[in-house]
Amino acid sequence: MSVSVAVVGAGPAGFFAIDALLRGQPAVRVDLIERLPSPYGLARDGVAPDHQGTKAITRQFERILMNGARVRFLGHVELGRDVTLEELRELYDAVVIAIGAPIDRRLGIPGEDLPGVYGSGAFVGWYNGHPDHSALAPLLDGPHVAVIGHGNVAIDVARVLAKTPAEMAAGDLPCHAAQAIAAAPLRLVHLIGRRGPAEARFTSAELAELGTLARAHPRVDAADLPAKSDALPAGAPKFARKNLDILRGFAAAPADKPVSIAFRFHARPIAILGTERVEAIRLEPEMAGGGREVVELPVSTVITAIGYRCRPLTGLPFSDATGVIANTDGRIDAGLYAVGWAKRGPSGTIPTNRADAMAVVDRLLAERGAIGPAGKPGGAALDRLLAERRVRVVSFADWQRINAAEVARAAPGHPREKFVRVDDMLAVLSS
DSSP, rough: EEEEEEEEOOHHHHHHHHHHHHHHHEEEEEEEEESSOOTTTHHHSSOOOOHHHTTTTHHHHHHTTOTTTTTEEEESOOOOTTBOHHHHHHHSSSSEEOOOEEOOOOOOTTTSSSEEEEEHHHHHHHHHTTTTTTTOOOOOSSSEEEEEEHHHHHHHHHHHHOHHHOOOOOOOOHHHHHHHHHHHHOOOEEEOSSSSGGGOOOHHHHHGEEEEEEEEEEEEOOSSSSSSTOOOOOOOOOHHHHHHHHHHHHHOOOOOSEEEEEESSSSEEEEESSSOOEEEEEEEESTTTSSSEEEEEEEEEEEEEEOOOOOOTTSSSSEEETEOOOTTTTTTEETTETTHHHHOOOOSTTTTTHHHHHHHHHHHHTTTTGGGOOOOOTTTHHHHHHHHTTTBBBBBHHHHHHHHHHHHOTTTOOOOOOOHHHHHHHHHHHH
C-alpha cells in the first residue's frame, strides 16, 4: 500500500523534501500544495533577477514535477484558507511544512513605519514580481538609499538598484520594477552593518560582483579594514579572508563612476528620521571603546535586510523568540514535520536546504511506526474536498501553460515577463 505525504510549500525546501521521499520510499505518493499558481518559491521570486544561473535550479524541480505518477502539484491552494492543517493530517500519512520565512524582521527603532522604509522581503518580492508585493510602488525618487544588513540579500538589493538597464537586460526583472529603477536618480547606496568587515556574511562571489558594475563603484574606507596580519574575530565566516582581500581592492580602486555603493561597518541604526516620509537615518558606532560619533545620513529610502520570520499558522506551534515553527530536528508532532527556513530560520543558500530536507525525511521514514500504518485516503480525498469548496486548483499542466505565456510575452533577450497578479495567471487558463 502506498504512503501518502502532503508537502506544503513549493520552494526549494519542499522540492528537496520530495526528492528525498521519492528516493527513500518507492511506494510514496506526494501532493505538493502551494498557495500561488506558480511553483519554485524563492528560486523564482527571491533570487535576484540578474542571477539566472542560480534560478536554473528550477529545471531540476521541474523534472520532479514531471514524475506525475508519484508527484502532483496543487497550486492556488492555501493552507488555512482552502484546507486546514487538521484536515491534511487526517487525509495524509504524513505532512511536511515547507512554507519558508516570508515576514521581514523589524529593526525596532523609531521611524521604521515612515513611508520610504521597506523590508527586503517585500522589496525583493516587488522587483521579482511576487504577487504579494508587486503593487508595493517603493519611493525611489531620491539620490541616496540606505540598505541595512551585510548579507547577500543586502548586496543583491544594492546591485539591482545600481545596475544599468543594459546590465539587467538578460534577467527577468519585471517591467514595472525595471521602469521605476531606471527612472530613479540614484547616486549613493549606503550598505550599513553592525559588525566589522571580517564578520560580514556576504559570500565572496556576491561581494566581488560589485566591482564589475558599469555605472557604480564600491567604496570602502581603508581605515575600517584590519591589517592582513590581524587574527580573524571569533565567529568570522570561512570566506572572511577572501572578503577582506576584495574589500582592500575596493578601497584602493578609483572612484570613477557616477554611483557609489558605500560600505559602513560597525554602525547601528538607532532612528529613521522624517515627518511625512524618510529624510535621514541616524547611526551610532558599534565598536569597543567607541571612537566615532553618532551620524545622520540624508536618505530618502531605507531597505532593511536583517532577516525573516515564519508566518504563524493555526495548528502549528510557533517560537516567537526564533521566528520559526517549534520543532525538534524537524519533527513538530507525530506525522508532522518542518523543513527549510520554516524549520531553522533564514540561513544558508538554496543548496543548504538539500541536506536539511534529507535529514528530516530520513527521520520521517524512520518514524513510520509513530505515524500509524499507511493507507489514509490522501490526494483523492483532498480533491473531493477542494471541489466541494470550489477551489480552482492549478495543476502542473496548468502551470506549464502559464509559464509558456510568460516566456511568450517577454521582450527580446529576456527569459520571461512574469505575471505579477494571481488573477492574470488564472486568466491564462481560461483563455
